[in-house]
Amino acid sequence: MSINQTQIAQQVVESILAQKLSPGERLGEQELADLFGVSRTLVREALMQLQARGFVEVRPRRGWYVVEPTVEDARDAFSARRIIESGILADAGRPLQSVTRRLRAHIAEEQQAIEGADAATRAFLLADFHVCLAEAMGHRSLSDILRDLTARTTLAASLYQSQHAASQSCAEHAAIVEALEAGNTTLARERMLAHIGHVEGALNPGQPLVRDRLRESLAPLTSQRTKAASTALS
Helix, strand or coil, X not given: CCCCHHHHHHHHHHHHHCCCCCCCCEECHHHHHHHHCCCXXXXXXXXXXXXXXXXXXXXXCCEEEECCCCHHHHHHHHHHHHHHHHHHHHCCCCCCHHHHHHHHHHHHHHHHHHHCCCHHHHHHHHHHHHHHHHHHCCCHHHHHHHXXXXXXXXXXXXXXXXXXXXXXXXXXXXXXXXXXXXXXXXXXXXHHHHHHHHHXXXXXXXXXXXXXXXXXXXXXXXXHHHHHHHHHHC
């Protein structure tokens, strides 16, 4: 099955969300072309898409690299997430039963990944909860924006050595859903803002871990969410 530049870009973003691609990691055009079985021209178009979205940069005479967000970049992305995610919860006018059912299923996947040894799937699912919430609430356009913002804060968490535990994130997600199940969107919004604050507050300025393991980094994930995303893109 042929793959286009948008699908290549999406796989890169998913690998960032899974913390399989690190800030500062090199993305070789030929290596990507070999991995995906496409031309370097198609890879370059995908990388240009990612550059426009703020995920990669060109370094003179060195090639393409995953961006290394500054502290200011990270703060800006977290601020944007607060506005969008609190707004989504404040605007929850549709019946919440189907929403909470979907989110509960997602949290169950998070818990399974935390109990298992698949760190990449765990990281992806914890980040993807926020995108899943936007989708479940019927905000398709915002879910795309939120995916990019969440990927940016994931890069910041990798770069600045976040101390926020996966189990804590999962518990905070569950608390948000409990508030929604009770019909208390005000409490859900408060818990969401607190959760984002905890994740941001756990950042510690540090050195990026630059790795050159592109083949492992871009291996597809196996969760139901990523399967669904791949199907939708095909």
